[in-house]
Amino acid sequence: MYSFPAPPRQVLIGDAAAFVGITARTIRHYHQIGLLPERERGSDGRRRYGYTEIIWLLWIRRMAEAGISLDDIRGAFDGTTPDSALDAGGGDEIADVLTRLEDTLAAQDAELQRKRALVQRMRALGSRLGLLDHLVSGRLEDAPEGSLRQDDLDTLLVTERIFGPLGAIVQAGRFLALAGDPALRAASDRIDAAEQALDDTVCVDDPQVAQVAAERHAFETALMHIIEGSGQLEQDDALLDAWDQAHPPKHTDEA
DSSP, X not given: OOOOOOOOSOEEHHHHHHHHTSOHHHHHHHHHTTSSOOOOXXXXXXXXXXXXXXXHHHHHHHHHHTTOOHHHHHHHHTTOOHHHHHSTTTHHHHHHHHHHHHHHXXXXXXXXXXXHHHHHHHHHHOHHHHHSOHHHHHHTTTSOXXXXXXXXXXXXXXXXXXXXXXXXXXXXXXXXXXXXXXXXXXXXXXXXXXXXXXXXXXXXXXHHHHHHHHHHHHHHHHHHHHHHHXXXXXXXXXXXXXXXXXXXXXXXXXX
């Protein structure tokens, strides 16, 4: 039977790094982030690493090679020391480490699946429409294909950011009405252009101001009549009721 040479009980950081297959700088980084407890310096001012630290480093390297981040490894090792994990009864601690690590990876996988579903939805609906909340994008399903402008969707994205999905749902009715009536859309464009022409060089008492204001009022009145007659308000009410049911108010007990 061949006898194997007995390894030294303690080695310097360079030897430990060479054995594990990493660098001394990597070990120092593990110390800095709390992944590997820092050894006390000897009388010669140098740190030495024993069997438990070497095994600990091998674990870290094996997990890192599997694609597990150092933060996740550190979280799994939280509350565990090399000595406690490697002693005679350390099997439970090792199992706990692996359980915590598996839980972390499962949570990350669930989050990754959620993000993937969002990207797939964006691709299916189109980049701009897919960025909106599903309630808002669903509200726009009745719009004729190609009738919604990019500016419409960008405006809804801003509205959703400020007022939430409910505000964007209400505003979506306006764009649906414009999308379904080319003449109404043309009138909206004409009034928008007239308003933009009223720059700082136009006095507030200029007759153009009153004229454009009157045109805007007439347009908004006509638009509201079209929205009311289309049944959109009832659809909005149904969506708002569904939102309220899905997001009941949180009642806090009074102190």
